[in-house]
Amino acid sequence: MLDTEATLEIKHLIADLKPGEGDLLAALHRLQEHYGYVPPVAIPVVAEHLKLGTARVYGTVSFYSELRLTPPPETTISWCSGPACCLKGSENVRLILEAVLGVKMGESTEDNRLGLHLAQCNGTCDLAPVVWINGRALGRLSAADAVRLARELSPKANPPPAGKDGRSPS
């Protein structure tokens, strides 16, 4: 394979990882930490370095919900899908975020400024229902809080009628 600047950088990032030692996930995490995602151009490079088939590497990336092949949105709203959140109205929060932001769970806006991510429970259930805005928790959201939050994050989408309710969620 002919090296480019990009592939050289990728090789450098994973240089210390060795074939046959179970390092594939570590390699993919490292790339995602560096680039924000796993660049598709990295797949054959990783495969060659760890002596695995490219299908195996691609198959691994596509299997896990936290690995991504496209750049992450500027702002990621991670919505907790756990049961405590479910009991406290997270489904309403999801419906509101999708309606106001105009994207479905797992999608991003066309300009990639905002994305909705389905997150798994990590046991911050005292804050249910909770979302994380680029990793920062925002908990105990009422439906009205969710509307205000979504409008704040996406001022152009679905503006409220003039002069009405622009407060931030508590």
Added chain:
Amino acid sequence: MTTYEELRQRALSAPGGWQAVESPSRPRVAVYFGTCSIAAGAGDTLAALRSEVEQRRLDVDIGIAGCNGLCYAEPLVEVAWPGSRRILYGKLTADKVSRLVEEALAGDGLCPDLALASLPPVGESPPAKGDAGVDGVPPIGSLPFWAPQVRRLMANCGVIDPENIDHYVARGGYSGLARALTMAPEEITKEISDSTLRGRSGSDFPTGRKWDFLRGATREPKYLVCNADEGDPGAWVNRMLMEGNPHAILEGLAIGARATGASHGFVYVREEYPLCFERLNKAIDQARERGFFGQNILGSDLSFDAHVVRGAGSYVCGEESGLIASIEEMRGMPKIRPPYPAQSGVFGQPTNVNNVETYADAALVLGHGLEWYTSLGTERNKSTKIFSLSGDVQRVGVMEVPLGYPMDKLIFEAGGGLPEGRTLKAIQPGGPLAGILPAEHVGLPLEPEAFREKGVQMGGGGLVVIDDSACIVDLSTYFGWFVEDESCGRCTTCHGGTQRLVEILRRWTRGEGRESDFENIKLLGNTLLYSNCVHGQAAPTVALNTLTFFEDEVREHVFEKRCRAKVCKGLIRYQVSQQRPELADAEAICPTQAVVKKNDGYEIDQSLCIKCNACREVAPQAIEVVDAFA
């Protein structure tokens, strides 16, 4: 060669180490630092404390500890004074830091308004209810959430700095390993078997027997795997241990290595637990540096090392063969067993898999001996188990109680019961595969056999409390969706079966139920038993429990198209009940412009309404939810 006793002395005398906690010579502040406290603002609290203390040039130590499980009172901050007065402050967000510093550090050393409880001197158990406490602050043992607890696995949680091995060793940590090194491998597995310890993830398989399997395997190298992929939503038992007492897990692994002949360990941590990944990595580095891991551990012939593998987001990787596949650089899809891991595990080598809590329990057995370990619990289940309590309950958190402790006391006394005005409807233990129990069984003792008798699994320790505002069909659909979404797709039985199951449940939430659905769910339940792994096999448990325990509510959905809790979106409608001024707020908050003003007042455009409840929150007296098919 360094002996254990020498290492312990070194840990006790390390400058700025354990002494500063046990017998501080100047005030010491510890912020309880874990995933949930950070989410509640502990990071901001810590930063504010540092800057406030620096600004006032106070002679104060600032450190961290793991969380102690009182999630409902986070962020938690402890202030210890020389002379062993320790006060725990609750809900200490950054905005309260300057008051705390002013009154509890710069002033006379107490801020009564913010104090949650007084803590006993390190190393002593908390005084019980009725004891005076310190300076009018009640002892932590008098908090209902704490009162029933016996802290063994979590003895160090909220006490030691989890990132400092000296703290763990000073408290007697790694003495179980030191003892194991004086024993023959079969003596260790016998002691583990005699302890009654069985897989705490919910597998309930005898740990001693599992270790015997690996000990009996002849091929080398042999591996140990620690399943730290606590994927069951609503369970964060293992996270508490990894974040608050990580060396207990490593000690259990090294004891396991001595007992089985394993030379390397893989600790597989789920992606959602980055702090666990970080702390375990630090812990392993420190264990290596002190000689508890590595070549010729404590001068013995045992050589063992481990590393942490970080998952990437997949529920089925919690199934042991899926987890092994994930370590082996593959899609984390479970494999058909046999062969079992003891025959062919990681990279085809003999392997033993236990979860986090099980390894930590093994360290307790060896460290304290059988008599101590078996002095608590029931006939079949000795010692303690950690449970996480969440959902419709007053106090959310993590607690450790003797096995067999009554679940109703845990929910109503420790947890403070349900939200005001609500009654208990159901309990969902052990994750989406474990099932759902009706309120009538709330008195079950917390041990696996009692749950199994009811067709439900106790599982790994998650307990989600559900009140009467929830709809059982909605919940069943929710759990059905989860298992369908997380099915790996390898066997058609599971991925097809879970799809058909959730299709039926979804129809019920839309008023499209059929008489034949009942038989079909039972048929799916029987068919799914032939799935390759436990994910598919247990997938219909919640739905089957729902039919058994909540038949009336299901029949209402199917035959009357009615949802008594008014939750199922397909069976309800929002409408204006009364023209009131706050409908203007409802119009403003509606995310889909469904609240519209017509000539004779407001109405809700049903074609636009997404039934998100925002309007009713701002105008509860003007908007009502009614049956759509009434």
